[in-house]
Amino acid sequence: MTQSDIEAVLFSAAKPMPLDVLAEVFSVTPQTMEVALSQYEKALVQEARGIRIRRSGAGIELVTAPETGRYVSRIRQREDKLSAAAMETLAVVAFKQPVTKAEIEEIRGVNSEKVLKQLLNRDLIAELGRKDTVGRPVLFGTTDTFLRSVGISSIDTLQREIRIQESLELSEVSSTETKEDAKESANTEEAEFTAE
Incomplete structure (x- = not known):
């Protein structure tokens, strides 16, 4: 199994392939397949190729390299947007x-x-x-x-990130309210002191 073989299989699949399915295609263990994929992944980056490997909950697939974005986006703009x-x-x-x-x-x-x-x-x-x-x-x-x-591995990941973001926003609001309460309390105490 060469890197060209891996590239051809991932390209022709046209959809993400689970690691165990790839291993089955090449008649190797999932561990051997993982090592081969990692080597191929490194080679793509080192050679500054226009494609990369992306892993998600759906499997492993070929995607365009981020640095080609300005050209790829021109094609995407022609596609129907939601x-x-x-x-x-x-x-x-x-x-x-x-x-x-x-x-x-x-x-x-x-x-x-x-x-x-x-x-x-x-x-x-x-x-x-x-x-x-x-x-x-x-x-x-x-x-x-x-x-x-x-570009996420699972819905659980997405929902977890949203919960984290919401808790961060809530803590910011809570922090702001605490500061405002303290300021209001200080103003009240100052007004009471002045009245005396």
């Missing part, structure tokens, strides 16, 4: 999944049927099953395509 409504709906699905259409609409406050169809067509969300309630509504969740597009 609307603000689609981005908002996708965010709700990502953070609340599994979630029904009615729950999405309750959060957004608008009909989301058209947007959900668009996200389904782009393979960013998928039907995960049905909720065990009256009417048995469809449950939606994100896909491996979504994970790849945002």
Whole structure:
């Protein structure tokens, strides 16, 4: 197995491949495959190639090198972008999944049927099953395509980062409120002292 072989397999796969599947393709152990991938990864960086290896929860894949971004972005600009409504709906699905259409609409406050169809067509969300309630509504969740597009390994990782960010923002607000309370208390004490 050469680096060219690895490159050809990853390129032709056109989607992330789990490590154990790659190992099976090359008839090697996952440990041997990991060593070969690491060597290939280093070679791509050292040779300043236009591609890199990216690992995510979906598997291992080839992606463009960050330094080629200004050229790649010109191609991306030609592609259809998600609307603000689609981005908002996708965010709700990502953070609340599994979630029904009615729950999405309750959060957004608008009909989301058209947007959900668009996200389904782009393979960013998928039907995960049905909720065990009256009417048995469809449950939606994100896909491996979504994970790849945002460059994260799992939804748990994304939700954990959001919780950390929210706690940081809350501590900043709490810190600001404590300072304001202390300042207000000092002003009150000063006013009482002046009155005496």
